[in-house]
Amino acid sequence: xxxxxxxxxxxxxxRAAAGSFACTCTxxxxxxxxxxATVVAVMSGAVRPERGVVLLDGVPxxxxxxxxxxxxxxxxxxxxxxxxxVDAAVARALRARGDxxxxxxxxxxxxxxxxxxxxxxxxxxxxxxxxxxxxALSHEQAEVLVxxxxxxxxxxxxxxxxxxxxxxxxxxxxxxxATASRAGALRWxxxxxxxxxxxxxxxxxxxxxxxxxxxx
Amino acid sequence: MSVRLGVDTARDxxxxxxxxxxxxxxxxxxxxxxxxxxxxxxxxADRALLGLTLPLVVPMxxxxxxxxxxxxxxxxxxxxxxxxxxxxxxxxTLGLDAVAVATCAVLAAALALLAVLAASAMPMHALxxxxxxxxxxxxxxxxxxxxxxxxxxxxxxxxxWLLLGDWVFGSGTGAxxxxxxxxxxxxxxxxxxxxxxxxxxxxxxxxxxxxxxVLAAARRGPR
Numbered sequence: 054x055x056x057x058x059x060x061x062x063x064x065x066x067x068r069a070a071a072g073s074f075a076c077t078c079t080x081x082x083x084x085x086x087x088x089x090a091t092v093v094a095v096m097s098g099a100v101r102p103e104r105g106v107v108l109l110d111g112v113p114x115x116x117x118x119x120x121x122x123x124x125x126x127x128x129x130x131x132x133x134x135x136x137x138x139v140d141a142a143v144a145r146a147l148r149a150r151g152d153x154x155x156x157x158x159x160x161x162x163x164x165x166x167x168x169x170x171x172x173x174x175x176x177x178x179x180x181x182x183x184x185x186x187x188x189a190l191s192h193e194q195a196e197v198l199v200x201x202x203x204x205x206x207x208x209x210x211x212x213x214x215x216x217x218x219x220x221x222x223x224x225x226x227x228x229x230x231a232t233a234s235r236a237g238a239l240r241w242x243x244x245x246x247x248x249x250x251x252x253x254x255x256x257x258x259x260x261x262x263x264x265x266x267x268x269x
Numbered sequence: 270m271s272v273r274l275g276v277d278t279a280r281d282x283x284x285x286x287x288x289x290x291x292x293x294x295x296x297x298x299x300x301x302x303x304x305x306x307x308x309x310x311x312x313x314a315d316r317a318l319l320g321l322t323l324p325l326v327v328p329m330x331x332x333x334x335x336x337x338x339x340x341x342x343x344x345x346x347x348x349x350x351x352x353x354x355x356x357x358x359x360x361x362t363l364g365l366d367a368v369a370v371a372t373c374a375v376l377a378a379a380l381a382l383l384a385v386l387a388a389s390a391m392p393m394h395a396l397x398x399x400x401x402x403x404x405x406x407x408x409x410x411x412x413x414x415x416x417x418x419x420x421x422x423x424x425x426x427x428x429x430w431l432l433l434g435d436w437v438f439g440s441g442t443g444a445x446x447x448x449x450x451x452x453x454x455x456x457x458x459x460x461x462x463x464x465x466x467x468x469x470x471x472x473x474x475x476x477x478x479x480x481x482x483v484l485a486a487a488r489r490g491p492r
Binding site: 118 | 270271273274277278281282285347349350351352353354355356357358
């Protein structure tokens with residue numbers, strides 16, 4: 054069973070995070086958007102925490118390329134790999150994770166193929182996050198799906214994110230959703246954890262109805 | 270796969286940069302210097318190579334290659350968007366550096382060739398000089414490329430500091446010049462040798478320096 058574990062993690066606005074996430078959907082909420090985005094960044098392997106370590110099935114995520122290939126993520130701030138256009142940048146991301154899908158097919162599935170000839174630098178923050186969300190949800194071998202504010206991209210409305218997350222869960226993957234929105238957290242069945250004053254902690258059982266299994 | 274991703278990224282970065290303009294400016298400078306030093310024997314080519322081309326134009330051209338590839342940021346920033354999806358940082362960096370170093374080698378060889386052709390009144394009589402200058406230039410360019418690959422791990426400032434160190438310490442002929450490219454490059458192309466070493470030893474020294482620098486550059490940071 055896949056398990057992602059945070060051991061004494063601290064990075065920037067995130068002062069302390071510890072715990073493990075198993076095969077269920079865990080919703081993390083909090084007022085500090087930077088701290089929430091940092092939780093997702095360290096759990097995706099995109100950022101090496103200043104202190105502590107993130108382990109995927111006991112393997113350090115930030116120093117193990119094979120472990121990072123098993124994670125699909127949407128960060129607070131996205132950057133595509135450098136390439137002449139979005140199609141080539143997505144193709145490079147797919148090659149990096151060993152995915153044989155065609156970049157155009159991935160973009161077309163989410164209605165983003167109209168951007169395929171644009172330069173990645175020309176995309177704004179929301180467009181970059183939309184492409185990254187398409188990349189994350191198209192990762193059919195992902196064992197961890199960790200998303201920061203997935204409902205806040207321009208393609209979110211055009212797809213059923215809940216269904217995509219459910220399909221991922223059915224594969225036995227870990228799903229982690231980070232959102233500052235109370236309504237968003239409720240929509241995903243949370244919140245289960247909260248980042249308060251930079252510290253990640255479980256939400257008290259009597260304050261929300263928890264889904265079983267989430268145990269940071 | 271990760272090396273190939275680095276190679277493709279570097280090719281795109283260089284193709285979309287101003288490198289062609291910088292290379293043209295370097296070539297024009299070298300040709301002008303060669304014409305100024307033009308002589309009927311090999312002395313003109315020597316003066317053109319050792320006077321301006323090797324000490325100034327080649328290092329600056331190699332610096333321009335790395336500036337076009339990495340800009341002011343640390344070279345690791347170019348690998349992060351790929352590493353996040355599972356590429357190996359070490360191998361991506363090797364691929365990026367391999368393209369940049371090869372570009373430096375080709376550029377330096379071309380500049381050395383232009384310098385010799387422009388400075389020789391009878392180029393057909395200087396075929397030996399041309400051959401030695403081209404492969405010597407390529408080796409010097411590759412060595413500067415590897416030095417700058419290491420500097421790029423600290424960003425533009427790292428490159429500038431290493432070039433400054435090369436200028437200050439590599440210009441001498443004592444032991445302080447040993448770990449720098451400039452002294453061995455001068456020895457290789459017939460200038461004043463470092464610690465009376467031979468051109469053959471200078472070749473070995475440049476190869477060792479280049480290998481150490483590029484491996485250190487790729488090894489810095491996590492995978």
